[in-house]
Amino acid sequence: MNVQTPVTQAQSALPPEELAAFTEKLVTALKTVYDPEIPVDIYELGLIYKVDVADNKDVVVDMTLTAPNCPVAGEMPGMVENALKTVEGIGAVKVNLTFDPPWTPECMSEEAKLELNMF
Numbered sequence: 319m320n321v322q323t324p325v326t327q328a329q330s331a332l333p334p335e336e337l338a339a340f341t342e343k344l345v346t347a348l349k350t351v352y353d354p355e356i357p358v359d360i361y362e363l364g365l366i367y368k369v370d371v372a373d374n375k376d377v378v379v380d381m382t383l384t385a386p387n388c389p390v391a392g393e394m395p396g397m398v399e400n401a402l403k404t405v406e407g408i409g410a411v412k413v414n415l416t417f418d419p420p421w422t423p424e425c426m427s428e429e430a431k432l433e434l435n436m437f
Contacts, residue, residue, distance in 0.1 A: 337371065356431045384421050
């Protein structure tokens with residue numbers, strides 16, 4: 319798995335350049351949320367599995383945690399939702415928590431691995 323989170327939109331009415339700019343803002347917002355036990359943001363950790371953007375800019379995120387018994391399991395989806403709601407022009411935000419597939423360190427970006435000295 320790679321940290322390059324797929325942002326999907328079937329037959330979008332949004333122009334490609336507008337979708338790209340919006341996607342960049344979403345990623346920036348996601349990178350403001352940190353796992354409280356690991357000093358790396360959730361995007362670089364590979365906790366974001368998928369981001370779907372609707373034509374009206376409603377956003378649905380599929381994400382996971384580093385472990386099902388993570389102490390912030392109940393709080394993390396709300397933290398992600400709040401971060402995304404700061405993006406100008408965003409519609410409704412829904413965050414789905416999943417553990418399938420389970421997260422592994424291979425999900426992390428090279429940047430995250432470097433930050434955690436995991437080479």
